[in-house]
Amino acid sequence: MKDSASGLICPKCEQPLTAQGNQWQCPDRHSYDTAKQGYINLLLVNQKKSKNPGDDVDMVRARTAFLDSGIYEPISDALNALVKTGPVLDIGCGEGYYTHRLQQQSGCEVIGLDISREAIKGACRRTKDIRWLVASGARPPVSARSIKTIISLFTPLMPKGLDHALADDGEIITVNTGPQHLMQLREVIYDEVKAESFTPVPKMADAGFIAVDEQKLTYEVTVPGGDPLVALFNMTPHRWKVSPERAEKLQTIDSLTLEIDVVLHRFRRQKDS
Ligand SMILES: C[S@@+](CC[C@H](N)C(=O)[O-])C[C@H]1O[C@@H](n2cnc3c(N)ncnc32)[C@H](O)[C@@H]1O
Numbered sequence: 310m311k312d313s314a315s316g317l318i319c320p321k322c323e324q325p326l327t328a329q330g331n332q333w334q335c336p337d338r339h340s341y342d343t344a345k346q347g348y349i350n351l352l353l354v355n356q357k358k359s360k361n362p363g364d365d366v367d368m369v370r371a372r373t374a375f376l377d378s379g380i381y382e383p384i385s386d387a388l389n390a391l392v393k394t395g396p397v398l399d400i401g402c403g404e405g406y407y408t409h410r411l412q413q414q415s416g417c418e419v420i421g422l423d424i425s426r427e428a429i430k431g432a433c434r435r436t437k438d439i440r441w442l443v444a445s446g447a448r449p450p451v452s453a454r455s456i457k458t459i460i461s462l463f464t465p466l467m468p469k470g471l472d473h474a475l476a477d478d479g480e481i482i483t484v485n486t487g488p489q490h491l492m493q494l495r496e497v498i499y500d501e502v503k504a505e506s507f508t509p510v511p512k513m514a515d516a517g518f519i520a521v522d523e524q525k526l527t528y529e530v531t532v533p534g535g536d537p538l539v540a541l542f543n544m545t546p547h548r549w550k551v552s553p554e555r556a557e558k559l560q561t562i563d564s565l566t567l568e569i570d571v572v573l574h575r576f577r578r579q580k581d582s
């Protein structure tokens with residue numbers, strides 16, 4: 310990979326960073342190390358809400374175990390079919406499953422960014438052909454308006470960060486859960502289940518991005534009970550809402566047939582923004 314082409318900027322002063330050995334430096338000599346795993350830590354202390362923000366080690370392991378089973382491969386394929394050009398920035402890339410498959414299938418220059426150091430360490434294990442950054446999606450440390458395609462899967466929207474990074478003619482692709490997503494899992498762990506629906510469209514419109522395409526992807530999968538089902542549960546936000554006793558029910562089930570329901574959106578800048 311080229312050493313300076315990704316257009317990284319200093320998170321303190323926003324001047325360009327250049328690589329000197331294992332260090333990245335701006336003209337004002339703010340410097341950042343490349344970790345031994347290969348990522349660059351561009352997260353400033355004042356951008357952290359806790360000492361180790363984002364997913365922890367257990368969540369990262371659960372996510373990798375589940376994603377490597379291939380059950381979400383159709384989501385990855387649907388995403389890849391929408392990406393036309395790089396450079397690509399994955400905001401909230403997690404442990405890099407989707408990022409890596411996209412890089413392999415598209416051959417584009419890809420940057421993966423996450424606030425969780427543990428997630429990025431996992432991502433570094435997948436490949437060194439992606440520029441992995443520990444950084445905040447609220448202010449991605451890339452040159453202004455330099456990214457042709459931003460992808461963001463199952464991650465909170467950070468409109469100011471999108472506005473900073475996206476090229477004038479660029480596209481943002483978001484992937485979010487639809488109302489029926491994992492309904493059968495929710496029926497096991499909750500007494501009462503509501504069809505929850507979320508759409509990024511209004512918040513993106515407020516930030517100056519219009520939806521140019523919406524695709525719904527639904528399919529059924531059967532997930533074995535025990536560890537695979539627990540791994541899936543542990544990578545969902547339900548993990549934080551359900552008591553350990555409730556979650557243990559997932560260990561005793563033989564298998565569960567689940568509905569996967571996700572929605573992909575493509576956004577562009579509104580013409581006058
Ligand atoms: C539900 S996970 C999705 C991960 C990955 N996109 C996937 O689908 O496997 C959400 C990710 O957003 C990251 N995240 C949360 N807040 C963030 C922020 N402010 N900047 C960058 N990443 C953030 C978390 O650390 C986590 O890895």
Ligand SMILES: [Zn+2]
Binds near residue numbers: 335
């Ligand atoms: Zn600087």
